[in-house]
Amino acid sequence: MLPPQDCRECSAVFEPVLLRNVDVPDSHMLSAYEAGGGYRALAHTLRKHTPDEIIELVKKSNLRGRGGAGFPTGMKWSFVPKQAGKPKYLCCNADEGEPGTFKDRIIMERDPHQLIEGMAISGYAIGAQTAYVYIRGEYVLAIRRLEQAIAEAHAKGYLGTHILGSDFNFIVHIHCGAGAYICGEETAMLDSLEGKRAQPRLKPPFPAVEGLYASPTVINNVETLICVPHIVIRGADWFRGIGPEKSPGPKLYCLSGQVRKPGLYELPMGIPLRELVDGHAGGPLPGRKIKAIIPGGVSAPVIPESGFDVGMDFDSLAAAGSMLGSAGVIVIDDTTCMVKVATRIVEFFHHESCGKCTPCREGLNWVVKVLRRVEAGQGEPGDVAQLQALCKGIFGNTFCALGDGAAMGLRAALEHFEHEFAAHIEEQRCSFH
């Protein structure tokens, strides 16, 4: 991790690329996208590169998946068998259900062509002719804008058959979700796309080999896909030169909660959390003090004040016991009860549990009951130990990462703010309200 001083300098010279178009007039229209150099990367790809060269380029860039897991994108693409004898699919995960996250919505609303171009290049690389964008149903404006953009791209020959005079054929369909956080889990998303209840699948087989309709499928997040055109134009070295070597690139950070300037920020991967919140997002509200930050959506373990110098990248946050996740940075100040925050988070996971496996379905139900009574001032002396035991029973024992996310988040809250839980139980009340 770079010391804060150096990083301030590097973010001062940092030039946003992913958000460069979002504030121009009519940014969602093809004319505005083309005026900013849009679809040049696709034209260049089809003229100058083989699919394998694009995969190698993305591998060399060290692009890691922006949906939360941080898996190397080029490597994921290379798992797709060359000769499958079946159609291959590209799926864009635009379900964006992780609380505290809104980056993909803003991209789709304000720069949908950037996503289409990223998908077309990625589809070319993996040999897919059909793509589905799985967008959560609440995102009505994003759905409408992306539909319009797909129609515009078809009319201009950026999608369809013989794209830009090449042999490459590619179409993009939108599939609207209907309100289920679990659809962000890639195999649950595939089941949902196949018209089933969204429940995660056993892996292996991995989707790259057997995914949608049992065909080879690559699933990438919106932000991952929009990095691709920039890597094609500016090169793998440019991308790898931003932020930490093993976790590089420009990054979208979603700032929300008790902070002066909530919003979407594009800054280098690895920027210290403190600089992001204090330097860019304006720091705490007047007269308040920030006591905790959730760095990557509510699945990411909360970080207390002593940890705010951590770098915002996959490896630094993992080493600090948290995770980058979706980079949904939720700022919590000293007027807020952490027991209440923890309760709301676990209630969320309990509500969204798909019901497939017992530790998640039943375990979270139990955790919620204990947390609610502690928060209501009716906690019992053994409740903290009980919560810890429940976390142990859930973590690592669930079918997918949903249960793990709930357990990790609660464990961190218990570890860093145990005094607040203890005070609730001892005083039989919440001192915050």
Next chain:
Amino acid sequence: MGMREEIETAAERYPDRRSAIMPALLIAQREYGHLPRPVLEEVAEVLGVERIWVYELATFYTLFHTEPVGMFHLQLCDNVSCILCGSEVLLSHMEAVLGIRNGDTTSDRLFTLSTVECLGACEMAPVMQVGDDYHGNLDIARIDALLDRLRAAAGQGADVHVASAGLSGV
């Protein structure tokens, strides 16, 4: 385009008609306001798929309503970023002025009030979705003004499909 035609068009996007159940349910809900059993059966019949496949999706996904909802469905986010910015106060306020509890519908069937999980618009917390529209940076004054606008729109026979994504409740 009629509902059946619209569902057929949606089905063309997929190699398997089962995939079209979700889009078909969204289309049917826009048409009928909610999804009672006969509507689910119609969807199954149009797509030629098992009824149970349709029932299970209609009850699994939270955006599908098997029971009627009010003309305007007030969906207030109560996830972390929104409660940090005061959404609980807004919930109590709406419960008081509408005279209903969270999850209920007013007796004139104008409003259904629900808390929902994160709407993905935390930069404008607290946020509420009504029909197709997001309303952000809410406070009590803005909520009151919004409710007044919605009441006025209902009184003028406004196109509720625009105002409330087809949750007509009729």
